[in-house]
Amino acid sequence: MRLFLVAGEPSGDRLGAALMAGLKELAGEPVEFHGIGGPLMQAEGLQTLFPMEELSVIGLTEILANYRRLARRVTDTADAVVAMKPDALITIDIPEFSLRVAAKVKARRPHQPTVHYVAPTVWAWRAKRARKMAKSIDHVLALLPFEPPYMEAEGMTCDFVGHPVVTEPRATGAEIAAFRDKHGLPEGEPIVLVLPGSRRSEIERLAPVFGEALRPVLAHHPEAHVVLPAAPAVASLVAEKAAGWPGRPVVLDPRGVPADAFAAEKRAAFFAADVALAASGTVSLELAAAETPMVIAYDMSWLSRKVITAMLQVDTVTLVNLVADSRTIPEFIGEGCKPAPIAAALNRLLDDEGARVDQLDAMALAMLRLGRGGEPPGLRAARSVLKVI
Numbered sequence: 001m002r003l004f005l006v007a008g009e010p011s012g013d014r015l016g017a018a019l020m021a022g023l024k025e026l027a028g029e030p031v032e033f034h035g036i037g038g039p040l041m042q043a044e045g046l047q048t049l050f051p052m053e054e055l056s057v058i059g060l061t062e063i064l065a066n067y068r069r070l071a072r073r074v075t076d077t078a079d080a081v082v083a084m085k086p087d088a089l090i091t092i093d094i095p096e097f098s099l100r101v102a103a104k105v106k107a108r109r110p111h112q113p114t115v116h117y118v119a120p121t122v123w124a125w126r127a128k129r130a131r132k133m134a135k136s137i138d139h140v141l142a143l144l145p146f147e148p149p150y151m152e153a154e155g156m157t158c159d160f161v162g163h164p165v166v167t168e169p170r171a172t173g174a175e176i177a178a179f180r181d182k183h184g185l186p187e188g189e190p191i192v193l194v195l196p197g198s199r200r201s202e203i204e205r206l207a208p209v210f211g212e213a214l215r216p217v218l219a220h221h222p223e224a225h226v227v228l229p230a231a232p233a234v235a236s237l238v239a240e241k242a243a244g245w246p247g248r249p250v251v252l253d254p255r256g257v258p259a260d261a262f263a264a265e266k267r268a269a270f271f272a273a274d275v276a277l278a279a280s281g282t283v284s285l286e287l288a289a290a291e292t293p294m295v296i297a298y299d300m301s302w303l304s305r306k307v308i309t310a311m312l313q314v315d316t317v318t319l320v321n322l323v324a325d326s327r328t329i330p331e332f333i334g335e336g337c338k339p340a341p342i343a344a345a346l347n348r349l350l351d352d353e354g355a356r357v358d359q360l361d362a363m364a365l366a367m368l369r370l371g372r373g374g375e376p377p378g379l380r381a382a383r384s385v386l387k388v389i
Contacts, residue, residue, distance in 0.1 A: 001027055004086040005035040005046065006077060006101060008055030008094035010198050010231055011282045013038030015117055015381075016092050018164045019141075020044040022382030034084060036077065039232070039259055049080055053233040055097050070097060078104035085109070088389040091137075093118040095129070102136040113389045115139045117381065119147040119158065123314070130154040139388045141381050144323060145369055157388065161380040162371030165285040171264075171271035179268035183227070183250045190224045190350060192217060193273035193292065194249070195283050196238070198231040202279055205299050207241035210277055212339035213297075217346045218247045224350075227273065229266045230254065275349045277342065280317050280333065285370070288320045288363035293356045295330050295345045299337040323366040328358045 003023070007016045017040035023031050024044070033045050038052040054073060078101050081089050089105055089112060091098030102114050119142040122130045131154045140151045140158040151158035171179075177187070185191060192214065196206040218224055226249040230238035235253045242249045252269060254262040270276075270290035278284060280298035287294045296318045299305070316322060318329045330345040332338065348355055371377055 001029055002032045002034070002084065002086045003088055003090060004081050004084055005033060005037060005041065005090045005092065006094075006098045007035075007037045007041060007092040008052055008097055010038060012092040012094060012118070013040045013052065014164060016041040016046070016090075017044050018167075018376070018378030019090070019092075019117065019381045019385070020046065022376070022378040022380075023385065026379065026382050026386060034080070034086070035090075043259070049077060055094055073097070074100045074104065077101045078108070081105045081112070082108050086112075088113040088115055088385065090115045090117060090385065092116075095120055095133070099133055099136060106136040113138055115141065115385055115388065117141040118143055119151055122150050123147065130156075139384070141384055143370075143377075144319075159380070159384040159387075161384055162374060162377035163285060164377045165282070165289045166367055166370050166372040166374075167376045167378075168286070168289055169267065171268045171290075175264065175268045176272045179265060179272055183225075185225050185227075185250070185272070190221060190274040191269075191272050192224050192226050192346065193269060193276040193278075193287075194226055194228045195276060195278040196228075196241075197279040197281070198234065200234055200237060202298075203234055203237050203241060205301075206279055206297070206337075207238070209297065209299065209337055209339055209342070211241070211245040213277065213342035213346070215246050216340070216343035217350070220347050221350055224274075225250065227269050228252065229269055275346055277346060280331065282319070284318050284320050284329065285366070288366050291360055291363060293349045293359045294320075295332070295342060295349065297332040297337045297342050299334060305334045320362055320366045323369050324362040326362040326365075328362045 005016050007013050016037050020033055021044055034047050036049050036052055037046045091102055105112050114137050116137045119140050120129045130150055134154040134156050137156055140156050142148055142158055142160045143163045145160050148158040148160055194210055196203050196210050226247045228242050228249045229252040232254045235255050239251050242251055252265055270292055273292045276287050276292050276294040278294055278296055280296050284296055316327055318331050321327050321329050332342050
């Protein structure tokens, strides 16, 4: 079996790696993986066409600025798929890139099976995307339990396969203690985990706001420590931006560190943290899995902000809020992404046990609804793929 997979950011790399592991377990024959992916997918056997990091752009302005380069890579990728004639093309998230690839492939090979992993958020904005997507995608793997009807209504098949975050290993007490000891973070002194994103554009925009938001928090809690994990592709930028932050942040730099070792350290940081300030996205589910109370903040370019705000169909963008059907996670999006209210929300979580408990209850419900306790999502996704190819 030969498969062509496309991922373009760390979260997609994790999804792809879990899917690949599931396929190898269930296929009953050797599986050959080609396409585009990061270190985790490559560790599962993917031969990548070009570095995944080339696709890590977000927002209308950023896509326009990189349009020619992305268009060239769309063509390169589609050409590779057509030449390979795989048993399936599996695109993972990054719809602005991957769905263009699928459309080009379908135009040249109409019977090519196509699978898209991560349903577009048509329940949040731009509902017509599902109809357009159905022209080039046959089957969808959904991460959220309420998504399949939206896809099926447009003629695609779709399975809810759960979210891999529910099967992530948990840090032990010994690992948390070792993490604190390694970085000089005494037991009993609070840790503020800061996660400004995994894309350069996100970090450029959010790091100054997050840094200023930390000043009132550290003034109110001078014993607190700031910990800042960095994604490999943006580690140098994260270190540069954090250099001007208060509190001498501990930057967790993955460069030169074995992937497994860095994943364990990052996991320990998530579980050790008392509170987190994070960009909107999948990371909110990672924090929920670690039972770390959080504040979500996000901003984008002026053009992206205006367009998306006008089209938004939900009153929250935080996945924990949506899956748990609650609004316990405070969020500061777009024009609301300002240091003062972010700082106030962080201080409330550090000071108010009731606010923390409300979040922990919502997190537990979200994890249950995402599949905690059931078959691993990678296996569920693999079964779903094998069913349709």
